Amino acid sequence: MTDAVQIVLAKRPAGDVTADCFREEKVSLPTPADGEVLVRSRFLSLDPYMRPRMTELRSYTPPFELDKPLTGGSVGEVAESKNPRFAKGDTVMGMLNWASHTLHDGKGLRKIDPAAAPLSAHLGVLGMPSFTAWYGVRHICKPKAGETVFVSAATGAVGQVAGQLAKLAGARVVGCAGGEDKCAWAVREAGYDACFNHKTEHDVGAVLDKLCPQGIDADFENVGGKIFHAVFERLNNFGRVAFCGAISEYQDQTPMAGPPKMFTIVQRRLTLQGFIVSDHVALMGEFVSEIGGLVKEGKLKSRETVVDGLARAPQAFMGLLKGENFGKLVVQV
Structure with missing residues (x-):
């Protein structure tokens, strides 16, 4: 015993x-x-x-x-x-x-x-959160050089890796996090082009217009709620959303309605894909090879x-x- x-x-x-x-x-x-x-x-x-x-x-x-x-x-x-x-x-x-x-x-x-x-x-960086970030960026967001990618919860276990992978792909990367220290780390260490504190910036749409003047081409979504609604309105034609989580909604007793004017999905030919990384375990070897190499080379911070x-x-x-x-x-x- x-x-x-x-x-x-x-x-x-x-x-x-x-x-x-x-x-x-x-x-x-x-x-x-x-x-x-x-x-x-x-x-x-x-x-x-x-x-x-x-x-x-x-x-x-x-x-x-x-x-x-x-x-x-x-x-x-x-x-x-x-x-x-x-x-x-x-x-x-x-x-x-x-x-x-x-x-x-x-x-x-x-x-x-x-x-x-x-x-x-x-x-963390060698485990499930990083695998989640890698799959969402590589297979759903598919960022290209010159595009703008938004990452909510930018310094969380998943977001910190997602933002860096998007940046390595040549995109402009903007995020949000719940503190000035987190945003400073995102820009200084993780290479984000900009990051705003969602606890003090109450007009999310206005700050997104300022930081993403060309609109948003891909969104790695971890937060949901009002932040996602504001991002959704600013998605460009053929925008992609990797819907990983919605932590702002998990404790709501009454479910929040989705963004208004869902016909935008058709008008802008958007792709919104929810995903669970356990569905993609066959790609684990590819993930380990790529992410392990980036960590070893010092190109991925955590x-x-x-x-x-x-x-x-x-x-x-x-x-x-x-x-x-x-x-x-x-x-x-």
Whole structure:
């Protein structure tokens, strides 16, 4: 038996996520059965997509179960193994519980080289958020030299990579973020041509007209809501939208209506595509080759916020939904 600490979903949120939606529990995990591994968590990824999973609404992933541990992308170390694919001491990544230890059937786990990069990087610039950015930019936005690309949540885990990839393609890149320090980093380090603070710029349309005088050719959308509405009105003919997320709407109890005059999609021959990166795992090798090379060459910068301790995961997650993190948010378990 192994003593473990885990965080379970205590109740489903109505509107904003609150601390009483979570409960910390101490449990004893049995010795792994044949085919199972016991994994000790090292880093847990906190991501916006987890918010819809806290409800019972139909979505692309099953909802979290009440009184069961929440799960998330994680890096951990095999503590015990009865699975021939893994040995004690292997470093692995995959979906693990919000817990100190997870008893796992091995499906979806893969070994990684702990010497290749900092462990947390496998959850950020070398992991799912970066893969999401890469797919959305390369396969949907398809920026060309001289075009204007807009990225909302420009310094988030996904946005920071999306903006840099668009810039490397030769586009003018404009973004928004929730703080002056974030916007300064976007321009200074990530190479954005401009970035505005959406918490202080209340007339989004006016600031977009100023920063994107030629209109917007491609939008990498992470925020949704009023920001997306303003972007939508300024899309050029044959504009492309990679709709990755809508974090500003996840806690709304009443769904927000879409942009007015949807016939604009026809008039301007727009492409609006929602996407889930797990549909494109066949492209993982191509992604790793390209992004790994850019990171190694110093052409791709990244920021992360590391929270120390599993007990702080709920508070960190609530902060994520309010934009309090800077870059990729991970918990060092």
